Amino acid sequence: MKLFVCIDDTDNYDSIGTGELLENMMGEAAIKGLAKAGFTVRYQLFIHDDIPYTSHNSSMCCAAETNDRETFTEFCQKYLEENSAEGSDPGLCILTDDSSLDYSALIEFGKRAQCKVLTKEEAYKAAKEFGNGLHLSEHGGTGGGIIGALAGAALRAGKEEGRIKGKIQPLPNKPDWTTSEFASVFGVQRFIDEDGNEITDNLSIRFVHPTKLLYSKGLITGVIINENGQLMPKPKIKKNKEKKQ
């Protein structure tokens, strides 16, 4: 069975981040033979004084496959209770990944969480309306993390755009690539330019700076930029030219 697994509000200023905790949790689940995880997508949620996030209010969601959903869910709940940071408000959402399901109301909730302050009551209402196939639970503190956890899982189910956790490093002694080589080595399914236009040609690119991939239109997406006439995967950070929030 395929799932989306999302956790939120598991950290404090001195702990590991929620993305790292999710990866650790999924790593342990894999060792126990409970589930296999896919890549993790980061979704930016609303930045507002009334929302008790630590530093950035982002939510992390990974895809997973399990043969025993019940045991896997119990494992995640226990893991969060034992490993979330002191003073955090952890929430867990496990959502069935099935293209025959109608996620539209959930996606609406996820999109609202990116531009509005939402309440736990609204999260429970959206979860209840979705019905079977959705687990939502609180694991300490105020439990307010269920809002971001549900939003992250919903946005992922809706194939909404987010950044894939982690970065891709250039390979030593190989600066020159084609986009088709790059796609096959790093699992990229689609390329776009900085304005979001699809790139279908097999381009020559120079890959010398770490880059990050996007999850966009449901595909692992690389962004190619033109830097003074040189095509390259967009460097992970472009100093002084952009900001994230």
Added chain:
Amino acid sequence: MTDWIKENGKAVFAGGKGSFEDAARVASQCSCFSEDCEDELVCDDAISCYNCRYRRWTATSFECMKR
């Protein structure tokens, strides 16, 4: 120029989100700087308030949780 504005008892960075040089200068003089996790880094200055785990983004800037 002062780097911080006091808002409801919170220290908010006066430079907003685009003052990379000031954010690097402030962090270089701060003993509390600690790099945030990789996915939350926003500029390539090794030491910058913008990359510090103790900055809390607001709509227009960030507040420092150590001030």
